[in-house]
Amino acid sequence: MPKAYVYIANGGPEVETFADLPAPEPGPDQLAIAVRAVGVNPVDWKLRGGSTRPGQPAPVFPVVLGVEAAGVVTAVGPGVTGFAVGDEVLGGTVGGAYAEYTLLSVALAAHKPAALSFRAAACLPVAAATAYDGVHQLALPPGATLLITGVGGGVGVAAAQLARRAGLTVVGTANAGKKDFVESLGVTWVEPGAGVVERVRAVAPQGVDAIYDLVGGAALEEIAGVLVPATGDAAAPRLITAADSATVTRLGGVAVQRARSLAVLDAVTGLAAAGVLDPHVSDVYPLDRADAALRAVETGHARGKVVIEVAV
Ligand SMILES: NC(=O)c1ccc[n+]([C@@H]2O[C@H](COP(=O)([O-])OP(=O)(O)OC[C@H]3O[C@@H](n4cnc5c(N)ncnc54)[C@H](OP(=O)(O)O)[C@@H]3O)[C@@H](O)[C@H]2O)c1
Structure with missing residues (x-):
């Protein structure tokens, strides 16, 4: 058998x-x-x-x-x-x-x-589709800055590529051993842990427009301090997570809305086949x-x- x-x-x-x-x-x-x-x-x-x-x-x-x-x-x-x-x-x-x-x-x-x-x-069905859902949920305009926590993992790597393709500046936290790897994706690398808010502000003095969290817990609590008060569409989600719904809700953010649809699967499959998404x-x-x-x-x-x- x-x-x-x-x-x-x-x-x-x-x-x-x-x-x-x-x-x-x-x-x-x-x-x-x-x-x-x-x-x-x-x-x-x-x-x-x-x-x-x-x-x-x-x-x-x-x-x-x-x-x-x-x-x-x-x-x-x-x-x-x-x-x-x-x-x-x-x-x-x-x-x-x-x-x-x-x-x-x-x-x-x-x-x-x-x-x-x-x-x-x-x-593609889980990590890439979750990345796609989150990047589209945020719907940031080209030129905006997106911070991704846990950018070196399965969802983060896909989200970074999709965000870069959408014309976003991407800042990401990942273990120091992944620095070169995430930089190769066009991400401005920041070391996570104590002092991360200051390190993000140092590399993104213009501020961060939204956060896509893929870690949750204490890392999410800490990184949320990077967001400056909204000046534009207050209804647009600016803090989303795939990792920790309870914490993000307490912080005023939302969980990523998973489409789990054939349309999204077809979209990420097409992007991967075209070499846009690896x-x-x-x-x-x-x-x-x-x-x-x-x-x-x-x-x-x-x-x-x-x-x-x-x-x-
Ligand atoms: N809601 C959904 O439908 C859905 C779908 C997919 C995934 N998820 C969830 O989303 C999360 C991420 O999924 P994934 O597939 O990307 O996981 P993964 O492949 O395991 O990647 C997680 C990444 O986070 C990094 N990390 C761990 N602690 C960190 C910290 N304190 N600061 C910054 N980075 C840290 C890890 O490596 P380093 O620490 O070495 O950098 C790793 O690269 C998981 O909780 C998963 O369950 C939810």
């Missing part, structure tokens, strides 16, 4: 294990795929730990880890049009991603352009090292994207 990496209860890494599970059959409006690559995300370990997503049913264990993948269609469910066996696709998974076979919902599945690798394609896959692990892949993200210090590749 095909192999999958699962958790058998909510908890820490100790609840993870490999399992042999039957290949899932596609239901209505679903595609079955042979997985080629999986994007590893913080939400994977957060769900394992017991976090819930809006509208998600309670977990039925074992639960296959992961929420996004790219692969090759092996079967199409009833009612599916526009996809056929053998198509190369990417999308948000139904029933997990760290597996040799899984399902995609056609509502969130796109054809993989030939110019795009399976590795890069697997990273997810910067830093580490690739085989499926039998899925535990190490998830630990690499769970440390909270990933560079770009971590991917699990499934051997053909």
Whole structure:
């Protein structure tokens, strides 16, 4: 039976294990795929730990880890049009991603352009789409300055590229080890931690027009002090986060509004295929090292994207 990496209860890494599970059959409006690559995300370990997503049913264990993948269609469910066996696709998974076979919902599945690798394609449904949603939510005019915290991670790297493409000046916080990397994306690097507000003001004396936070907690509390009082459209969000809704609400900001739409998936797929958006896959692990892949993200210090590749 095909192999999958699962958790058998909510908890820490100790609840993870490999399992042999039957290949899932596609239901209505679903595609079955042979997985080629999986994007590893913080939400994977957060769900394992017991976090819930809006509208998600309670977990039925074992639960296959992961929420996004790219692969090759092996079967199409009833009612599916526009996809056929053998198509190369990417999308948000139904029933997990760290597996040799899984399902995609056609509502969130796109054809993989030939110019795009399976590795890069697997990273688009979550990190790149979240970056896209946040940058569009802020809707800053060209020439404005956007501060991104955690700019060296999966969402940050994509958000920086999208913001630069929109004509924004981008300032970003990242560990000193990522300085050269984030500067290569056109980001003005700032070291996080004590004194970060002064360091941001030193590199952006004209002020920061908005913050896209990808860290949360104390880092979000501290960085919010960078924002000067709004002078323009007070209704426009100026402080958004993908990482910490509770803190951002207390600070007067808002959580990023996720579209989770085919339109956004198609948009980021097109940008990636055109070479405008590079997810910067830093580490690739085989499926039998899925535990190490998830630990690499769970440390909270990933560079770009971590991917699990499934051997053909
Ligand atoms: N709401 C949604 O739909 C949604 C979707 C995607 C992601 N998210 C959330 O958004 C957050 C970011 O996701 P991601 O995929 O980009 O995570 P990631 O790939 O793990 O990247 C996080 C980045 O933050 C940096 N970082 C950690 N502590 C920091 C600090 N104090 N100051 C500045 N940078 C710091 C990390 O590296 P260094 O410290 O080494 O710089 C790392 O590069 C996560 O909380 C994730 O769960 C939410």
